Amino acid sequence: xxxxxxxxxxxxPNPTSYNAAVARAVVDGLRQxxxxxRLHDLTADDFAAYMSREERHAYHGExxxxxPVVRRYADDIDWATALVFVYPTWWxxxxxxxxxxxxxxxxxxxxxxxxxxxxxxxxxTKVGHIxxxxxxGAKRGTVFFASDGGRRTLMRALRxxxxxxxxxxxxxxxxxxxxxDERRKQFLDHVSKRVLE
Amino acid sequence: xxxxxxxxxxxxxxFNAHLRDRVLASLNPAHEVRVLDxxxxxxxxxxxxxxxxAMLDGxxxxxxxxxxxxxxQWANTIVFVYPTWWxxxxxxLKxxxxxxxxxxIVYDVESSGRVRGKLHNVTSVIVISTHxxxxxxxxxxxxxxxxxxxxxxxxLFAKRCRxxxxxxYTIDRASAEKRAAFVKRVEQVAQRI
Numbered sequence: 001x002x003x004x005x006x007x008x009x010x011x012x013p014n015p016t017s018y019n020a021a022v023a024r025a026v027v028d029g030l031r032q033x034x035x036x037x038r039l040h041d042l043t044a045d046d047f048a049a050y051m052s053r054e055e056r057h058a059y060h061g062e063x064x065x066x067x068p069v070v071r072r073y074a075d076d077i078d079w080a081t082a083l084v085f086v087y088p089t090w091w092x093x094x095x096x097x098x099x100x101x102x103x104x105x106x107x108x109x110x111x112x113x114x115x116x117x118x119x120x121x122x123x124x125t126k127v128g129h130i131x132x133x134x135x136x137g138a139k140r141g142t143v144f145f146a147s148d149g150g151r152r153t154l155m156r157a158l159r160x161x162x163x164x165x166x167x168x169x170x171x172x173x174x175x176x177x178x179x180x181d182e183r184r185k186q187f188l189d190h191v192s193k194r195v196l197e
Numbered sequence: 198x199x200x201x202x203x204x205x206x207x208x209x210x211x212f213n214a215h216l217r218d219r220v221l222a223s224l225n226p227a228h229e230v231r232v233l234d235x236x237x238x239x240x241x242x243x244x245x246x247x248x249x250x251a252m253l254d255g256x257x258x259x260x261x262x263x264x265x266x267x268x269x270q271w272a273n274t275i276v277f278v279y280p281t282w283w284x285x286x287x288x289x290l291k292x293x294x295x296x297x298x299x300x301x302i303v304y305d306v307e308s309s310g311r312v313r314g315k316l317h318n319v320t321s322v323i324v325i326s327t328h329x330x331x332x333x334x335x336x337x338x339x340x341x342x343x344x345x346x347x348x349x350x351x352x353l354f355a356k357r358c359r360x361x362x363x364x365x366y367t368i369d370r371a372s373a374e375k376r377a378a379f380v381k382r383v384e385q386v387a388q389r390i
Binding site for chain 1: 207208236241242243244246248249250282283284285287288289294295306310312337338339341342344345348349350369370
């Protein structure tokens with residue numbers, strides 16, 4: 001794969017967690033293979049986990065981005081050719097802080113534009129790849145029947161903003177509480193080597 | 198009947214706030230009603246490292262979710278009112294679910310890994326949600342909000358609990374007539390509780 005400009009979004013609240021270790025391994029693996037990486041560590045950056053009143057008011061206006069961290073993140077999105085999300089699945093969906101990343105960063109002018117009639121066109125035409133990396137408490141079958149909402153949000157809803165030629169990739173570790181150290185290490189090594197490979 | 202209304206929109210001049218008000222005005226006056234206004238009460242939706250540790254080691258629940266947990270244990274019917282953003286509930290509401298649905302109180306995890314709900318007092322859930330895009334786009338996106346409430350959250354309540362989905366699509370381009378018709382539909386749903 002050609003050298004990519006990768007934004008990695010990491011959403012686990014505990015920096016000593018397995019999920020955080022996977023995020024670090026993803027960043028290291030990408031850099032080792034020659035990609036440029038910019039990390040959005042939502043916990044370390046103390047990213048607000050909700051869209052504020054002020055942001056909601058500004059949404060359809062001239063300047064939808066008001067927070068300086070969001071500004072930095074939005075500039076990274078402008079630069080990115082690939083997006084990688086590393087997060088724990090909670091209630092079959094994205095943790096609130098990652099949902100908030102979508103709401104606050106992927107705003108008009110950044111992710112898409114509204115034309116005069118309110119029709120949406122994508123601004124993310126440079127993004128050729130979206131990758132999801134997640135851990136689940138539930139087993140694979142249970143996730144399937146519950147309809148993996150986190151996956152749908154990233155692989156369908158977000159992808160619709162990126163244009164139809166964007167490729168998607170999914171890395172999943174199911175049944176977290178019944179894995180052992182060896183299985184977890186196997187998954188971490190696999191993801192580190194294989195993301196955007 | 199104890200009716201809990203959980204409302205999540207950033208400002209009070211919104212159509213969602215109007216829907217909330219119409220729900221409250223349409224409820225049978227014999228019901229007891231409580232309202233959780235997540236933005237209004239500055240709810241913190243971020244599940245922190247401390248929260249997670251407390252969930253895992255059986256510590257006491259954080260003080261700022263006690264009122265929400267009490268309301269959940271009191272309610273017979275829950276009505277959610279929120280705008281759908283990116284195919285699902287706002288982060289503020291998702292964070293309320295992340296933080297308030299506390300293991301041992303709201304659910305247990307069986308040895309098989311299956312989640313078993315404990316809130317048998319809740320026998321009915323109604324979700325009222327507005328959408329910027331059309332029903333077609335929402336179906337293509339996978340309707341994650343609808344599935345979250347109907348398949349995942351519904352399992353936390355009584356076995357016979359059903360979650361009713363009341364959705365308004367294409368809100369940005371809807372006529373005044375369409376909006377009024379939806380308000381009427383919401384009032385009727387609330388009256389029947």
